[in-house]
Amino acid sequence: MRTSAAMRRVTALLLVLMAASAPPAAAVELQDGKLSINGYGSWGYGATNLNDYLVAGHGGDFDSGDFALALTSRLSDRAVAAAQLHFFPERTGLSLDWAFGEWRFSDLLRVRAGVLKHPFGIFGEVINVGTLRPFFLIPSSVYGATEISGSGVNGLAFSGVIHPGKGWELSYDLYGGSLKLHVEEVISKVLQQVQGTLQPGGTLEIGVEETKYVLGGRLIASTPLEGFEVRLSAYGTPIREENGPRVVVGPSLQYTGEAFSARLEYFFFHETYQRAHAAYAEAAYFLTEKFQVGARAEIYHTTPFQAPIDSSLFEHRELAATFNYWFDPGLVVKLSFHAIDGNRFAFPVPLDDALLAGSLKRTTFASIAGVQFSF
Amino acid sequence: MTRLFLLLTTLLLADAAGGAEPGLRVVVNEANPVTSLSREELADLFLKKVSSWGDGTLVLPVDQLEETAVRENFNREILRKSSNAVRAYWQQRIFAGRDIPPPERESDGAVLAFVRRNRGAIGYVSAESSMAGVKALTVRR
Numbered sequence: 001m002r003t004s005a006a007m008r009r010v011t012a013l014l015l016v017l018m019a020a021s022a023p024p025a026a027a028v029e030l031q032d033g034k035l036s037i038n039g040y041g042s043w044g045y046g047a048t049n050l051n052d053y054l055v056a057g058h059g060g061d062f063d064s065g066d067f068a069l070a071l072t073s074r075l076s077d078r079a080v081a082a083a084q085l086h087f088f089p090e091r092t093g094l095s096l097d098w099a100f101g102e103w104r105f106s107d108l109l110r111v112r113a114g115v116l117k118h119p120f121g122i123f124g125e126v127i128n129v130g131t132l133r134p135f136f137l138i139p140s141s142v143y144g145a146t147e148i149s150g151s152g153v154n155g156l157a158f159s160g161v162i163h164p165g166k167g168w169e170l171s172y173d174l175y176g177g178s179l180k181l182h183v184e185e186v187i188s189k190v191l192q193q194v195q196g197t198l199q200p201g202g203t204l205e206i207g208v209e210e211t212k213y214v215l216g217g218r219l220i221a222s223t224p225l226e227g228f229e230v231r232l233s234a235y236g237t238p239i240r241e242e243n244g245p246r247v248v249v250g251p252s253l254q255y256t257g258e259a260f261s262a263r264l265e266y267f268f269f270h271e272t273y274q275r276a277h278a279a280y281a282e283a284a285y286f287l288t289e290k291f292q293v294g295a296r297a298e299i300y301h302t303t304p305f306q307a308p309i310d311s312s313l314f315e316h317r318e319l320a321a322t323f324n325y326w327f328d329p330g331l332v333v334k335l336s337f338h339a340i341d342g343n344r345f346a347f348p349v350p351l352d353d354a355l356l357a358g359s360l361k362r363t364t365f366a367s368i369a370g371v372q373f374s375f
Numbered sequence: 376m377t378r379l380f381l382l383l384t385t386l387l388l389a390d391a392a393g394g395a396e397p398g399l400r401v402v403v404n405e406a407n408p409v410t411s412l413s414r415e416e417l418a419d420l421f422l423k424k425v426s427s428w429g430d431g432t433l434v435l436p437v438d439q440l441e442e443t444a445v446r447e448n449f450n451r452e453i454l455r456k457s458s459n460a461v462r463a464y465w466q467q468r469i470f471a472g473r474d475i476p477p478p479e480r481e482s483d484g485a486v487l488a489f490v491r492r493n494r495g496a497i498g499y500v501s502a503e504s505s506m507a508g509v510k511a512l513t514v515r516r
Contacts, residue, residue: 036475072475077433082472098472107426117472125471132466161424169424226455258457329462374466 034074041067042130044334044370053338053346054137054144055090056366063090064370066128068097078104086128091206098152108160116157118150119173119218120233121265122252127151130372134261134284134294135322136334137368140345141278141300145182145206148248148267148278150235152180153214167224172217179214179235182206186344187274187304190311193355202352211237211246227256233267244272259286269302276302284322292324300344312362315342331373338366399448401499402490402509407432411513418454420497422464423474432495436477437486439499445483449499453514 043065046056055064070084083099086092100114117125126132127143143149155177162170184204192198216235223229231252237245250267266279277300284294300316322336340346346364347354354360401417403409409428412420419425421436428434439446441458450461465476480486483500490496491508 036469038469038475040470068470070470070472072469072472074475084470084472100472104426107424119471125473126467129466129470132463132470163419163424256460256463258460329459329466374470 036072037069038072038375039067039069040129040131040372040374041065042128042136042370042372044136044368046366046368046370048346048364048366050361051340051343051346051348051364053340053364053366054140055370056338056368058348065089068128070097080104088128092208106160108162110159111156112159113156114154116153116155116175116177118153118179119157119159119175120149120216120235121218121231121250121267122254122263124149124218124233129374130334130370131330131332131374134282134292134324134334135296135320136336136370136372137338139265139280139282139296139298141280141298141316142265142267144345145184146269146276146278146300146302146344147181147183147209147246147271148269148276150179150181150211150214151208153216154178154180155214169222171220171222174217175235176213176215179211179216181209181211183209186302186311186313187306189351189355190304190309190313191306192352193311194307194309198352198356200353200356201350203350204347213237225255229254246271250278260284273306274302274304276300284324290326292322292326294322294324296320296322300342302344312343312360313347314344315362316344316346317341330375331371333369333371335369336367338364338368340364340366398502399445399452399499400502400504400506401453401497401512401514402487402506403497403512404490404494405508405510406494407497407510409512410510411515413515414453417514421449421454421477423468423477428495435489435493435496437489437496437498438477438479439483439486440479440481445499445501453499 044055045060045062047060048056048058050058052058055061066086066088068084068086072080072082074080080102084097085094086097087094096115098115098117100112100116102110102112104110119125121142123133123138123143127138130136153175155175157173157175159173160171164170184206186204189204214235214237218231218233221230233252234249236247248267248269250265252265255262262283264281269276280296280298282294282296284292286292298318302314318338318340320336320338322334324332324334326332341363343360343362347360407428420434426434447458450456450458454461468474480489483504486498486500487504487509490498
C-alpha cells in the first residue's frame with residue numbers, strides 16, 4: 001500500500017512532532033500492570049552523492065518515517081495476548097507486526113501462536129526499533145531484503161529459559177510455520193541484463209515473499225561476563241515447491257556495557273538459485289552520558305547458480321560512522337556517514353536505465369540524519 | 376575501642392537482619408513463606424527471568440518511579456545496571472513481544488499497598504517505611 005507524497009510528508013512531520021514532544025516517561029500501564037501500551041517511531045533525512053541508498057536519495061530524501069504501537073495484556077497468571085501495529089508509509093503501509101496468544105507453562109516452556117516476530121540473530125524481533133541500536137539504519141546485509149532475516153512468522157513458537165548457575169543463562173526459541181521475507185529480485189534483474197530484456201523505466205522493487213513450512217530456532221547463552229552473550233540462529237525449509245530447500249544459519253556475538261557496546265554477526269544462506277554470505281561488526285561508545293559515537297563495517301555477497309555471472313548488484317561493502325545525541329534512552333538524534341561499494345542496496349532509480357546505458361557506478365557516499373524514539 | 380566494636384557489630388547485625396542496602400528494604404506479602412533471597416535471585420525476579428515462587432504463585436514485582444532515589448539505588452545495587460541499561464533491557468523485551476516491565480508506583484505507600492493486595496507481589500521501599508502488613512526480606516550477598 002502506498003500513499004501520496006504529500007501524505008508521507010505529513011506523516012513524517014507528525015512523527016517529528018511526536019518525537020520532539022515525547023516525554024521521558026515509560027509506557028502507559030493500566031490495571032496493576034495487566035495492560036501495557038508501548039510505541040516507537042523514527043524519521044530521517046538522507047542524501048547521497050550518486051545512487052539512492054535505502055532512506056537516502058540522490059538530491060535528498062525526506063520521505064522516510066514509521067511508527068508502531070504495541071499492546072500487551074496479561075489475561076491471567078499464565079495467559080498473555082499481544083499485538084503490534086506498524087505504519088510504514090514508504091514500504092508496507094499499515095501492517096500487523098505481530099498478534100499472538102501465549103500460554104506460560106513455566107519459565108522453561110512458553111507456547112505462543114499467531115503472527116510472531118522472527119526470533120533471529122540480535123535484531124530479528126526489533127528491526128525497526130531505532131533506540132535499541134547505535135545506527136539509524138539496521139545492517140541491511142542481514143536484516144534487509146536479502147531473504148536472510150524474516151519480517152514475521154505465522155505459526156507456533158516455543159521458548160524458555162534455563163539458569164544453570166554461576167552466572168550463565170540459556171534461553172531458546174523453536175518455531176514453525178510460514179516465514180515472510182522481504183526480497184529484491186537482483187538475480188532476475190542481472191539475468192534480464194544478460195539476456196537483453198531490460199525495459200527503460202524498470203527498477204528493483206522490494207516485495208514480500210512467503211516461505212511455507214519453515215522450521216527454525218535460536219539459542220542464546222548469556223555468560224557470567226555481564227552484558228556478553230552468544231547466539232546461534234538457524235532455520236530451514238524441508239519442503240518448498242519453488243526454490244527448493246532453503247537453509248540460513250549463523251552466530252551472533254554481543255556485548256552491551258554501560259558505555260561500550262559491540263556486535264558481530266555472520267550468516268550463511270543457501271537455496272537452489274543462490275548462496276549468500278552476510279556479516280557486519282559494529283562498536284559504539286558513549287563519550288559522555290548523552291553523546292555516543294559508533295563505527296560499523298558490513299559485507300554481503302551472493303553467488304547465483306543459474307549462470308556464471310558476476311555483477312556489482314550482488315555485492316555490498318560498507319564502512320559507516322555515527323554520531324548520536326541521546327536526550328533520553330527513549331529519544332535520540334543520529335547523524336551517520338556511509339561509504340558504500342557495490343550496488344546491492346545502492347543503485348539509481350530507475351535502475352534499468354543505468355544498466356542499459358552502462359552508467360551504473362558502484363561507489364556511493366551517503367549521509368543520514370534522523371530522530372528515533374520509543375516509549 | 377569496645378564501644379566502637381559494639382557499634383560496628385550492631386550496624387552489621389541490623390543490616391543483615393532486614394535491609395537490602397542502606398536506605399532500602401525489599402518487601403513481600405505477609406502470606407509469602409520466603410524470608411530471604413540472594414541478590415541474583417532478586418534481580419531475576421525484577422527482570423522477570425523467573426516468573427513464579429516456589430509454591431507456583433506468580434511473581435508480581437512492583438517498581439518505584441524511574442526518577443526516585445530508591446529506584447536508582449535498587450538498580451545500582453541489586454540489578455547492577457544503570458537506569459538507562461534497565462530501560463534498554465525492557466525496550467528489547469517489549470518490542471520483541473516477550474514481556475513488559477513491572478508496574479510502577481509513585482510512593483512507598485503505593486508500593487506497600489500493592490504488596491499487601493497481591494500474594495505474589497514483591498517490591499522495595501525506603502528503609503524508614505512502615506512494615507505493617509508486609510514482610511521485609513533479608514538479601515543475601
